[in-house]
Amino acid sequence: MTAKRPAVLFVCVKNGGKSQMAAALMRHHAGDAVQVHSAGTRPGTAINAQSAAAIAEVGADMSSAVPQPVTAELLRNVDRVIVLGDEAVIEPVAGMTAPVTTWHTDEPSTRGIEGVERMRLVRDDIDRRVRALLADLTQSSA
DSSP, X not given: OOOOOOEEEEXXXXXXXXXXXXXXXXXXXXTTSSEEEEEESSOXXXXXXXXXXXXXXXXXXXXXXXXXXXOHHHHHTOSEEEEESXXXXXXXXXXXXXXXXXXXXXXXXXXXXXXHHHHXXXXXXXXXXXXXXXXXXXXXXX
């Protein structure tokens, strides 16, 4: 009998930057071992180009991603919900069993760091957290 693949949902407000970065990094590191979803509480219309460029630098890809809304069905069908940053809020829905964890991610702009340098720092912070989450998910599902 094979273990069910763990499913994770990454959430931010616009679903154009941090949550898409986390999803791309998880897909990059986990391959098919984890079902990866990404959504926003108030989805924007496009992917952040600097986020996509920073992700591409490490061999991951989010260039074809499209911002999606968080849905009750999605919340019910994942094992973990990860909220990136301090703005997005997830209210539990009926039938939802996944714990909600908030990652208070690095925000270099508060230190005056902007542009691609900012995105690289954000990416590296998210990447460390994604790797730890992947280790936890694959260890607990083994």
